Amino acid sequence: MLRILAPTDFSMDGYNATLVAMRLAQRFGSQVIFVHAMAKPPVPANSPENLFQSLYREEEQKNLEKLREECQHLLDILNMRHGEIHYKTVVVPTPFAESMLEVIYREKIDLVVMGSRGSTSLRKILLGSSTQELMRLTTVPLLIIPSFFVFDGFKRVTILLQHKAQSYRPGVKVLERLASSYNATLHFLIMTQDGRQIHNITEICTDTANWQYLLEFPHSISSMAETDTLAGLKDHMAQKRTDLIVLFPDRRSIWEDFFSQNIADDLAAQPKVPILILPNQ
Numbered sequence: 001m002l003r004i005l006a007p008t009d010f011s012m013d014g015y016n017a018t019l020v021a022m023r024l025a026q027r028f029g030s031q032v033i034f035v036h037a038m039a040k041p042p043v044p045a046n047s048p049e050n051l052f053q054s055l056y057r058e059e060e061q062k063n064l065e066k067l068r069e070e071c072q073h074l075l076d077i078l079n080m081r082h083g084e085i086h087y088k089t090v091v092v093p094t095p096f097a098e099s100m101l102e103v104i105y106r107e108k109i110d111l112v113v114m115g116s117r118g119s120t121s122l123r124k125i126l127l128g129s130s131t132q133e134l135m136r137l138t139t140v141p142l143l144i145i146p147s148f149f150v151f152d153g154f155k156r157v158t159i160l161l162q163h164k165a166q167s168y169r170p171g172v173k174v175l176e177r178l179a180s181s182y183n184a185t186l187h188f189l190i191m192t193q194d195g196r197q198i199h200n201i202t203e204i205c206t207d208t209a210n211w212q213y214l215l216e217f218p219h220s221i222s223s224m225a226e227t228d229t230l231a232g233l234k235d236h237m238a239q240k241r242t243d244l245i246v247l248f249p250d251r252r253s254i255w256e257d258f259f260s261q262n263i264a265d266d267l268a269a270q271p272k273v274p275i276l277i278l279p280n281q
Contacts, residue, residue, distance in 0.1 A: 002030040017115035097133035141171040153182040171278040186219040
């Protein structure tokens with residue numbers, strides 16, 4: 001069973017992401033863990049510990065109730081009954097990223113689905129937000145849902161790769177499930193230093209046997225020079241009508257891998273396209 005984590009801050013952006021998470025869970029028969037990271041209640045520094053604990057439990061119960069109400073609203077919108085989807089609600093303390101990592105480990109999460117926190121610019125997402133923290137630290141695939149995104153499956157997927165050895169990642173299994181479920185066409189877009197064309201994806205795959213299943217989907221392979229990344233990516237997405245971008249960042253930093261050439265600016269120009277990040281575990 002696919003286990004999905006859906007963080008929410010009760011904003012419209014967070015709500016939209018939880019709606020996508022619920023629809024994915026409905027399609028895959030998954031379990032969803034809805035989670036909210038709650039700030040500590042403000043109390044004077046010299047307050048007794050029992051006062052803090054009392055206020056914390058009270059605030060925690062309020063947030064749990066809001067989560068349950070949001071889940072019920074999602075069920076109503078999707079015309080679903082309790083029991084059709086397995087889900088639970090969890091409230092954790094801030095800081096956000098550390099708490100999410102703990103839940104990912106404890107609940108054996110396979111996929112995190114979260115919003116871009118109201119921003120229409122990917123550059124804003126990647127500068128100091130909770131989303132950026134989790135993008136940098138996550139050990140499981142992370143699906144970022146942009147504001148006002150209307151979910152209708154993922155049928156045309158652009159997989160952005162650098163021209164270097166690409167090792168197989170366990171998170172590819174999630175991509176395979178999405179592609180299979182929605183009969184997706186995969187478009188491999190490879191950035192090369194000199195602009196030379198790559199005609200076979202196995203040229204950069206270090207473990208071709210494990211990549212083979214992806215290559216069994218309808219797919220295309222194209223290349224572009226790194227110096228033409230901005231214009232090339234924009235043209236590619238328009239031509240292919242991309243509805244999901246997949247990134248394979250190195251462990252060190254997503255910025256260093258994919259955004260050092262201001263690719264973020266180009267992705268920001270496509271604010272309605274979700275991004276699936278497959279981390280190097």
